[in-house]
Amino acid sequence: MTKIYRIDTAQQTLVLSSCQQCLPQVIYWGAPLRDSVDLADIHAAHMLDVTGGMLDENPDLSLSPEASRSFPGQAGLILRDANGALVYPAFSLESAGTATGLSLRCVDQKNGLTLIFDFAADTETGIITAQTTLEAAQPVHLDWLAAPVLPAPQQSDEMIDYSGRWIGEFQPNRIAWSAGIHARENRTGRTGHEHFPGLIIPCTGATNTQGEAYGFHYGWSGGHKMIAEELPDGRRQVQWGHAPQLELHAATRFETAPLYLAYSQTGLNGCGVAFQRHLRDRIVTWAKPDAPRPVHYNCWEAIYFDHNIDALKDIATRAAGLGAERFVLDDGWFGQRDDDTSGLGDWTVDRRKYPEGLGALTDHLSELGLGFGIWFEPEMVNPDSDLFRAHPHWALGKADQVLGRQQMVLDMANSEVCNYLYDCLSAILRTYPVEYIKWDHNRVLPAPDAAQTRGTYALLDRLRQNFPNVEIESCASGGGRIDFGIMARTQRVWLSDSNDALERLKIQHHAAQFLPMAVTGSHVGPRHCHTSGRTHSMAFRGWVAAQRHMGFEMDPRELTVEEAATLKFITNWWKDNRDWLYRADILRLDSPDPAVLAEQQISFDGGRFVAFIGKSDTGPQILPRPLRLTALDPQATYRINLVNRSDLTHLSRGAPALKSGPIDLSGIYLMRQGINLPWSFPDSMWVLEGTKL
Ligand code: DGJ
Numbered sequence: 001m002t003k004i005y006r007i008d009t010a011q012q013t014l015v016l017s018s019c020q021q022c023l024p025q026v027i028y029w030g031a032p033l034r035d036s037v038d039l040a041d042i043h044a045a046h047m048l049d050v051t052g053g054m055l056d057e058n059p060d061l062s063l064s065p066e067a068s069r070s071f072p073g074q075a076g077l078i079l080r081d082a083n084g085a086l087v088y089p090a091f092s093l094e095s096a097g098t099a100t101g102l103s104l105r106c107v108d109q110k111n112g113l114t115l116i117f118d119f120a121a122d123t124e125t126g127i128i129t130a131q132t133t134l135e136a137a138q139p140v141h142l143d144w145l146a147a148p149v150l151p152a153p154q155q156s157d158e159m160i161d162y163s164g165r166w167i168g169e170f171q172p173n174r175i176a177w178s179a180g181i182h183a184r185e186n187r188t189g190r191t192g193h194e195h196f197p198g199l200i201i202p203c204t205g206a207t208n209t210q211g212e213a214y215g216f217h218y219g220w221s222g223g224h225k226m227i228a229e230e231l232p233d234g235r236r237q238v239q240w241g242h243a244p245q246l247e248l249h250a251a252t253r254f255e256t257a258p259l260y261l262a263y264s265q266t267g268l269n270g271c272g273v274a275f276q277r278h279l280r281d282r283i284v285t286w287a288k289p290d291a292p293r294p295v296h297y298n299c300w301e302a303i304y305f306d307h308n309i310d311a312l313k314d315i316a317t318r319a320a321g322l323g324a325e326r327f328v329l330d331d332g333w334f335g336q337r338d339d340d341t342s343g344l345g346d347w348t349v350d351r352r353k354y355p356e357g358l359g360a361l362t363d364h365l366s367e368l369g370l371g372f373g374i375w376f377e378p379e380m381v382n383p384d385s386d387l388f389r390a391h392p393h394w395a396l397g398k399a400d401q402v403l404g405r406q407q408m409v410l411d412m413a414n415s416e417v418c419n420y421l422y423d424c425l426s427a428i429l430r431t432y433p434v435e436y437i438k439w440d441h442n443r444v445l446p447a448p449d450a451a452q453t454r455g456t457y458a459l460l461d462r463l464r465q466n467f468p469n470v471e472i473e474s475c476a477s478g479g480g481r482i483d484f485g486i487m488a489r490t491q492r493v494w495l496s497d498s499n500d501a502l503e504r505l506k507i508q509h510h511a512a513q514f515l516p517m518a519v520t521g522s523h524v525g526p527r528h529c530h531t532s533g534r535t536h537s538m539a540f541r542g543w544v545a546a547q548r549h550m551g552f553e554m555d556p557r558e559l560t561v562e563e564a565a566t567l568k569f570i571t572n573w574w575k576d577n578r579d580w581l582y583r584a585d586i587l588r589l590d591s592p593d594p595a596v597l598a599e600q601q602i603s604f605d606g607g608r609f610v611a612f613i614g615k616s617d618t619g620p621q622i623l624p625r626p627l628r629l630t631a632l633d634p635q636a637t638y639r640i641n642l643v644n645r646s647d648l649t650h651l652s653r654g655a656p657a658l659k660s661g662p663i664d665l666s667g668i669y670l671m672r673q674g675i676n677l678p679w680s681f682p683d684s685m686w687v688l689e690g691t692k693l
Contacts, residue, residue, distance in 0.1 A: 112137030189445025219484030296551030345387030373436030397446025404443025412455025499525025626674030
């Protein structure tokens with residue numbers, strides 16, 4: 001007896017089958033299948049041959065491959081009984097519910113275990129969400145629980161996963177498929193810079209703009225493991241779950257985080273668009289969904305810990321004059337926080353710096369029309385703090401542990417800790433007109449523990465519930481906590497501590513595989529970058545920030561008249577365009593010049609776009625190569641305009657049409673021939689607007 005199920009969005013179809021009550025397996029994943037297709041044929045066509053040196057049947061690559069059925073690779077569930085003995089479950093499909101999505105319930109009566117696989121298809125964003133839950137009649141110890149296991153295509157030579165570091169997030173790696181396991185495991189206890197929980201599998205020949213690709217994202221902030229394995233028989237599987245042994249106690253219920261699945265026939269961009277839309281329109285809960293994203297000013301790189309009310313008022317006045325709409329007071333306003341060695345945990349205003357509290361500053365901001373945001377790092381404590389002196393046992397880990405940035409981590413599984421933090425934060429939120437929290441997390445855990453992440457999620461949920469108008473930014477030394485789990489509770493990410501426009505250009509480019517403009521913070525940094533020592537023009541810094549949710553972080557007192565004018569021009573351009581850019585798709589272009597990182601942000605209705613063409617190096621050939629645009633109507637005509645013609649340099653001596661004014665070109669020309677750009681310096685950006693006529 002065979003049972004067959006299908007899950008569809010406009011972009012992808014999943015077909016699953018179960019024979020003789022065995023655990024279901026995915027027998028098709030890819031381009032949408034017609035409604036009328038006979039699933040029994042798909043099931044029959046999926047059957048594999050057997051030859052010498054094999055078992056007499058191929059064990060299923062099921063939603064949780066079972067060691068008890070001789071599966072020749074990584075099992076989807078590894079657990080031990082209360083005494084620590086390994087259990088080898090064998091499940092049977094018990095029931096399938098289709099009321100909301102698809103829910104497959106499987107039982108192992110002998111061991112008292114139930115595995116539930118839930119799938120939800122989002123017909124608008126194209127994402128399929130999958131999650132596994134394990135229930136046990138008696139408490140068990142969990143070593144590994146995979147979210148529903150998917151087969152990976154064999155028409156693929158490589159996979160793309162992401163490494164990173166402080167001031168260097170989202171570095172893509174192309175890894176060739178080969179026999180055995182390629183694994184990424186993050187045991188830091190936070191999402192981390194090091195291993196972003198995402199994977200793209202391009203089919204052979206796919207690029208940003210064409211070909212087939214599969215995308216995965218595991219929405220969890222506590223450290224994950226990904227296993228991409230090629231079995232001896234050639235089949236490939238991809239598994240995702242919390243990092244192994246993240247559950248420290250025996251329990252009767254465990255669940256994975258949601259696993260988000262994308263499939264594309266329009267290159268890597270098809271996966272990118274699905275993730276961007278799903279994050280923006282389904283995961284994030286916006287405080288004011290219809291309000292435009294405000295231009296930020298963040299004071300960190302202007303003053304660091306040197307808080308002076310008059311200086312801050314002056315900075316705020318200048319920032320408002322440049323176009324800022326929200327002022328974020330960063331680290332240093334609380335406790336005895338004169339540097340990063342002390343004060344974390346003491347969340348009351350430092351009266352040495354603010355004798356009358358923060359009111360003098362927030363009143364000034366209100367007069368300027370600026371919203372107010374404030375920095376916290378709730379999960380942390382400095383040993384040199386009143387909190388630690390009063391409650392040393394609230395900190396996680398051994399007393400003689402190695403500190404990180406001179407700080408320890410609070411035990412977020414302890415309700416006393418969370419109540420204390422809730423009281424501190426809510427007191428500040430009630431006293432001052434706070435509309436925004438920058439929520440930082442600057443060190444890894446002394447040891448990973450899923451309960452820590454659940455405690456943080458619960459605190460965030462409680463604050464969001466009671467202060468629904470306050471938005472939160474997820475920051476962890478820059479981009480150390482970016483994932484759909486944290487983004488279900490926050491509205492912006494601090495993508496990186498690098499305000500170096502060149503570094504930022506690259507980080508933003510690759511992060512767009514998952515993140516839309518609406519959530520991705522990007523600031524204009526100081527002229528001389530504090531994290532790289534490089535010097536960049538205001539035009540380059542400004543346009544790179546204008547690619548995402550724009551803000552400023554330099555000291556506005558350092559700006560020349562020309563720099564201020566350039567920044568105002570770019571900020572006004574961003575404000576004029578932000579409404580449609582908010583809903584735009586970011587499409588990364590296939591640049592024939594490795595020095596050029598280019599993207600096209602196209603409006604939801606396809607009627608307009610802007611292309612940001614960043615030049616990161618001098619390039620091998622002397623002239624710019626034509627750049628092909630994408631996703632246009634081939635028959636339509638587009639008016640193309642170079643927005644920042646004024647950035648032309650004296651070394652551009654020829655007469656490309658764009659230098660003298662807009663030009664009308666067909667979609668087919670723009671997508672097949674490509675657009676000729678004027679010569680430019682490295683560390684610069686061309687900004688092209690296109691309007692469908
Ligand atoms: C790390 C963050 O990424 C910075 O932006 C800043 O907020 C500092 N922490 C403050 O300590």
